[in-house]
Amino acid sequence: MRKGIGLPVFPGVAIGPAVVYSKAQRTLPVPSGDPAVEKAKFESAVEVAREQLTAIFEKAKAEVGEEHAAIVEVQLLMLDDPDYVDGVTMSIESGAAAALAALETGEEFAQIFAAMDDEYMKARSADIRDMSQRIYDILCGNTGFSLPDGSFLLVAEDLAPSETIQLPRDRILAFVTRQGSSSSHTAILARTLSIPSLVQADINFDDARSCQILAVDGFTGTWYADPDEETLAMLKAKQEEAAAAKNALEAYRGKESITRSGKKVLLAANIGCPEDAEDAIKADAEGVGLMRSEFLYLGRDSLPSEDDLFEAYKKVALIMGERPVVIRTLDIGADKQVAYLGLEKEENPALGLRGLRICLTNEEIFRPQLRAIYRASAYGNLNVMFPMVASVWELKAAKALCAKVRNELTKEGIPTKEVPIGVMIETPAAAILANDLAKEAAFFSVGTNDLTQYTLAVDRQNAKLGEFYDPYHPALLALMAHIAKAANDNGIWAGICGELGADPKLQEKFIEMGFSELSMAAGRILESRKRVCESDV
Ligand code: PEP
Numbered sequence: 001m002r003k004g005i006g007l008p009v010f011p012g013v014a015i016g017p018a019v020v021y022s023k024a025q026r027t028l029p030v031p032s033g034d035p036a037v038e039k040a041k042f043e044s045a046v047e048v049a050r051e052q053l054t055a056i057f058e059k060a061k062a063e064v065g066e067e068h069a070a071i072v073e074v075q076l077l078m079l080d081d082p083d084y085v086d087g088v089t090m091s092i093e094s095g096a097a098a099a100l101a102a103l104e105t106g107e108e109f110a111q112i113f114a115a116m117d118d119e120y121m122k123a124r125s126a127d128i129r130d131m132s133q134r135i136y137d138i139l140c141g142n143t144g145f146s147l148p149d150g151s152f153l154l155v156a157e158d159l160a161p162s163e164t165i166q167l168p169r170d171r172i173l174a175f176v177t178r179q180g181s182s183s184s185h186t187a188i189l190a191r192t193l194s195i196p197s198l199v200q201a202d203i204n205f206d207d208a209r210s211c212q213i214l215a216v217d218g219f220t221g222t223w224y225a226d227p228d229e230e231t232l233a234m235l236k237a238k239q240e241e242a243a244a245a246k247n248a249l250e251a252y253r254g255k256e257s258i259t260r261s262g263k264k265v266l267l268a269a270n271i272g273c274p275e276d277a278e279d280a281i282k283a284d285a286e287g288v289g290l291m292r293s294e295f296l297y298l299g300r301d302s303l304p305s306e307d308d309l310f311e312a313y314k315k316v317a318l319i320m321g322e323r324p325v326v327i328r329t330l331d332i333g334a335d336k337q338v339a340y341l342g343l344e345k346e347e348n349p350a351l352g353l354r355g356l357r358i359c360l361t362n363e364e365i366f367r368p369q370l371r372a373i374y375r376a377s378a379y380g381n382l383n384v385m386f387p388m389v390a391s392v393w394e395l396k397a398a399k400a401l402c403a404k405v406r407n408e409l410t411k412e413g414i415p416t417k418e419v420p421i422g423v424m425i426e427t428p429a430a431a432i433l434a435n436d437l438a439k440e441a442a443f444f445s446v447g448t449n450d451l452t453q454y455t456l457a458v459d460r461q462n463a464k465l466g467e468f469y470d471p472y473h474p475a476l477l478a479l480m481a482h483i484a485k486a487a488n489d490n491g492i493w494a495g496i497c498g499e500l501g502a503d504p505k506l507q508e509k510f511i512e513m514g515f516s517e518l519s520m521a522a523g524r525i526l527e528s529r530k531r532v533c534e535s536d537v
């Protein structure tokens, strides 16, 4: 047995096989020097690519609809394009190895397509690149990383949101990452999925690869590779205890979240996609306090269309019914990057073009999103809020576009409902200006993850700064009290959707300050309701 420690981000015990996630590594195979051999290699790689793309096509058709699947179908057709195949063959005959011939010919074709006037043909250049990259990867033996059939614990250096979005979430028992912090996105995902996880773990990938069983104790922050019998028995007992405690919380299902002195608190869930809304209902959430829209933009290679977004928001609205849903507009930038937007690399991405700043400077991104939200408003109880606001003019500009979009839809005969517009308070400037912002907003929702980062000037992703990232810092708590007072003084409600909203040590204090909504990982709702109901504030 080998063991080590990490920073626990969700309690519980997980036991199972380990899978190490490693980013793709490519090694160019040694060329045979024989064109006939290289041609045969190319042909068999095309067949493997065909099998892979067919499987992806079927999955996409079933899960994301015909439109998205059509992109994959185009690549399937391109595999047999005679011009492409001839180009590769000629390159091989002039001495190139199959892998490079496939890649370079793909690049030449991609550039020809990119220079075309027709928008549709232009857009196909990315498909050619993808298709030829796939053949290249197959020839280089890069099969990505393979997953076992059942459930597993995922060990990684760190995981970007664009990577986690591609994982089979229902089969992951725990995350164990060597990097990351308690408010990094892997940690947030672990809480959303209610799985015991460790960040900053001192695990070595060879230990993880060679063990039969990996276990994570999310109560103590310990991992065990091939635990001995005694340890395994101890872990299983803890697992049963945790299951019993979870069961006991069932007494709070369906109960009102109200303190002993009569303060009503709305306990809502944070979600990233429509499927999470189903989990929110199962967890007895009273609403959605934060839908992180950017997850609809990650894990794909082009912007989602207005219809894609509309379908996702409509689904959430219908699942949640009467319950309020707060949709946050796109919060890309900093740790959540999407390559297809082609944004410039920045020296200080956390202080760069992110959140509402991207939307205000790129109306072609913002407008379809707002149209989708207003179209979906007819199906439920939707609210919208903007991330990373620092000035009143930003809120006013975003509100003006909302009004314009709603007007346009009405003229087009598309039904919409009133959508209350709120502000995420994530910057010290927004917190200080809370009284001014409150006059323009229907509600506040505090993003404590970023508000902590920007108030204390401590990077939330930097594992080395853990002790300085102090969510109990008096400066932060003073800002929180000011935000709640400003909201109440101006007759609007204030909630918290950052990770602190579920903090057992602070929930009572927040209610006392005047926050009336706490939004959190769905798995935290019932325990929070117990705390609210047992509170005297
Ligand atoms: C926050 O900053 O607290 C928040 C909820 O937003 P995110 O974690 O997605 O940046």
Ligand code: MG
Residues within 6 Å of the ligand: 387, 426, 447, 449, 450
């Ligand atoms: Mg934030």
